[in-house]
Amino acid sequence: MVKFLTLANAAILFAVAVASPIARRQSEPSHKGFDSNTIASHALKEALNSATSYSERQAILFTNPPDATNVTITFINNTVTDNTGGTIALSTINNFPALIGTQVAMAVGFVNPCGLNVPHSHPRANELLTVIQGKLIAGLILEINDGSFGHVVGQPAPVHGPIPQVTTTLANYTGMLFPQGETHFQFNPTCEPALFVAAFDSSDPGRTQIARNFFSDMPDDMLIASIGDDQEVLDAKRIAQFRDKIPNAFAVIMEECAVRCGLSH
16 A cells, blocks of 8 residues: 555656646757857857856846856867868857856867868967877977077077977877967877867967968068078978968878878878
């Protein structure tokens, strides 16, 4: 008898719960919110920038509880064609206004086989990148100041040649720190897609691509002089070719990798 009453009571409670407005709201799909391809409205950004207290900020973000639209974002994988290298889905104040005033941002990177997230830096943020699927080779160019002031009388001559680089293989939820402003890259050496997440300590980290910035310098004589004034290595014709072919963010590299994975190159 006790078991019968217990089951009956449970059934009644379940029926009441299902019929309640709270249960209905929880069972409904959540609002989409923002996505990484969104350009947020200027009005919402202005309102959050003008908020002087958390109460004001909360009133702006949560106008219709339990609606969480203003504080949710979907990271969209735009990598839809072969040999694109990959894409990055980024959340910053530009597409996710809820980050305004938080000093945080996040990215999700989709790196195709043999894909390279080209050498770049973030001028306003440190980055902590963690691989959650696949494998990436990550590299960081060190900051070396020796001889950076030119030929100073009485001081050692500037050191020529490459700047030291540190590299590691990231997989199985392994992360790496890339300090603010330092040049770094990630490369997928496998034939399977890789996925990473990256956290930033600025809601507007920025991204500076080293090759694209360098070859954007004008006039061409400045570029030629900056690599040793050797016309046989770099001339105006080669500069024009480079400028037109530098990728925005991702590239497919290494002929050996492309051949091994059956990719056109």
